[in-house]
Amino acid sequence: MSYREVDYDYDDEGGVIDPVKLLTICFALGIWLVWQRYHSLLNRAIYFKLAPPIQIRDTWTANRLPQPSIDAHLTFSDLLPSFPLPDRKYITAYDPATAYHLDTILADSPADIEHKILEAHRAQKKWAATSFDDRRRVMRSLKKWLVDNQEVCAKMACRDTGKTMLDAALGEIITTCSKLDWLINHGERALSPESRYNNLIMFYKSSSVHYEPLGVVAAITSWNYPLHNAWSPIIAGLFAGNSVVLKCSEHVIWSTTWFVQAIKECLKACGHDEQLVQLVCCYPDDADAVTKSPLIRHITFIGSERVGRLVAQAATEHLTPVTLELGGKDPAIILPSTDLEKWISLLMRGVYQNAGQNCIGVERILVHESQYDEFFRLFTERADKLRPGHSLKSPGDSVAPAADVGAMVSGERFPGLEHAIHEAVDMGAVLSVGGEPWRHPYLEQGSYFKPTVLGEVNPECALAQSELFAPIACIMKYETIEQAIEIANGTRYGLGASVFGPVRDDCMKVAKRLQCGMVAINDFGVFYLNQDLPFGGTKYSGYGRFGGPEGLRALTNTKAIVVDRWGWAIQTSIPAVLDYPVRSVTQSWDFISGMVGFLYADAWGTRIDALTKMMRASGR
Known part of the structure; x- marks a missing residue:
């Protein structure tokens, strides 16, 4: 083949492109594309389905339990299966908002x-x-x-x-x-x-x-x-x-x-x-x-x-x-000059989310005396408008009922909540809204507790010290920032907290002094939405963390694994002066003492002296 018969490709600068190089690039690109496709197949979501149970359909009707209780299966034998197993326990499931019987389930032995x-x-x-x-x-x-x-x-x-x-x-x-x-x-x-x-x-x-x-x-x-x-x-x-x-x-x-x-x-x-x-x-x-x-x-x-x-x-x-x-007794500290109208909605959500049954819900609100009256009025007005109820349609309903706050999981704790509220009032608290169970007009057997607001709460009363896990706002007044921090840290719990204020640096200073595992500034509970953060508390809120790298x-x-970097050249060996049987305790000590001085002394002069001591002890 003559020179003129060879068909060369040229790059943009007029140079010859090596066909082998071109084929290599194309092959590598093909491999990369195949791998990307394979990788995407490995990671694609797989479709699966699961039929929802009949109990969430709008047309579902069920028996109501006359008195919702975790031990209802012991009282209402008609809710047990047709052929119950002897000497076995059963769990009765019911809807706390309606008292509808959902199922009776055989407990594991x-x-x-x-x-x-x-x-x-x-x-x-x-x-x-x-x-x-x-x-x-x-x-x-x-x-x-x-x-x-x-x-x-x-x-x-x-x-x-x-x-x-x-x-x-x-x-x-x-x-x-x-x-x-x-x-x-x-x-x-x-x-x-x-x-x-x-x-x-x-x-x-x-x-x-x-x-x-x-x-x-x-x-x-x-x-x-x-x-x-x-x-x-x-x-x-x-x-x-x-x-x-x-x-x-x-x-x-x-x-x-x-x-x-x-x-x-x-x-x-x-x-x-x-x-x-x-x-x-x-x-x-x-x-x-x-x-x-x-x-x-x-x-x-x-x-x-x-x-x-x-x-x-x-x-x-x-x-x-x-x-x-x-769980916890999370405080929300409102610093002086805070725009109350701006944050009132967040604080309402912090208190009444999930009917207050929220481990990182706001259980105590600390307000500076200069803004206390205004805040108490705003909070009371809004809490008084909240509608307890159920979100799901019942048979015959054309639309789902309106509800701001749902039921509590059980009415068993209602007497204890009422007792704590009465005790707080006896110690000077002001009850402005709620304070008792609420009877739904057509779901009379639902476990509803009226959204409650208490002001002027004594920090030492049980209401301010115990986790309520209920739709109860506990509002306190403070005079100084030091006093607010002392009240916030004054319980056995230390899970989460919130600090609200117009100046971020002031909020940060307070946040750093709170004894807890998590703090949200001008917000509540958002540290859990960022799943890269560890979740957990201190004191009687527990120990350890889940969430984030720490939890995983x-x-x-x-x-821990330790391996030689250059095993072909250097590995751990025992110097003769330290080898068993030890020849001389004095020489061994001088060698180790010199090594410590050479490796860890601050001054280079001391290090050189220590190296000399090492060499003498080793006989060099």
Whole structure:
């Protein structure tokens, strides 16, 4: 072939393009495109479906319980199954807003619970070997399903707890989507191996930290947010490579069963074992089968201080680590010259969200004396207009009823709340709104408590010291910032807090002095919407954190690994002066003493003297 017969390509500058180079670039580009397509397939959401139960349909009718109670199944035998099993316990589920009977469910025996834990243990071994892409696909599938089925999920939560649809949207849907989003986008970063710094004595080593699955982790959760309290520990545990055993409150077993089944359906659709997630249905007196199981390697508990102590004590049987979130008495400090009209809506939401059954709800409002009267008037006027009620349509309703505040999960605590309110009034508090249960005009058996406002509350009374978990605003007056901080820190709790004020730096100064785990400035509770932040408190609000990298890593075994950087050239060896059997204690000490001086002394002159001492001791 002659020179003229060769067909050369030319680049933009007139140079010849090497055909081999061009083919290599095209091949590499093709490989990259194939990988991107494969990666996107690995991470795409998988469709699955789960039929909603009949109890959330507008046409559903049901029997009403004459007197809602967690022990209703003991009183109303007609609500038991046709052929109840002898010597077994049953849990009666009902809608607190209507007293409608939802279901009667067979409680797990200790043997049932043990079997479920064993199933989770077996399934976890294969799951632990999955990639982050596999786990992300499960999270992405769950998020898509939740967004697509948000109304159904909200109605499930409303039916089982009596909350409003708005409260469900804010506390159940948005928070859970936020957690899923964080796991999808940042979960791998939090659990990927980390390089750590070395000191001079370890210059030839490479150090890293690895986060490995624990095995089977458990969550024991409260009733106030049945969707989020179930999904949050489950999705975190799964993403960390664990299987999860959930023991929810018996108050919300009906909705939680459906929410957990959705995760099981998702796992199956993604090609994984549904036994990775187990729901335990039992009363508290049988929960030791979870807390004392040798297969459970971590427990997350969300609930009361009293039960949290029992869980922590039971966990000592096998030294099981526990994260405790035990509620709080969150203060909101309003600094002088704050624009009250600007923030009154946020404070109303902070107090009455979820009928006050919110661990990071605002339980105490501290107002400077210069603005106290105006604030008390504004808050009272708005609270007096709140409408308790139910969000779901009943048979025959053309539209859903209007409701600002939903029912409480049970009326069992009403006498205690009334007693605390009367005691506060006796100690000088001013009751301007509410203070007693509220009888709904056509849902007479619903568990409603009238939204309540108390002012001039004595910081030492039980109302100001105990977690109320109820729609009660506790408003206090302070004279100085020091006094406000002292009152805010003056309870046994330390979960969250809020500071409102016109100057950010002033708010920050106060926030730093509050004894708690989280503070929102000119807001409330938003530290939980940012799932990159750890969630938890101090003092009697518990210990440990869930949420963020700290919470995710708490569900893993943190393993440090040290390896030689240049093993072919240098590795750890024992100098003769230190080798067994030790030849001379004096020489050995001089060598070590010299090494300490050379490595850690501040002055270089001292370091040189120490190096000389080392060399003499080693015989050099």
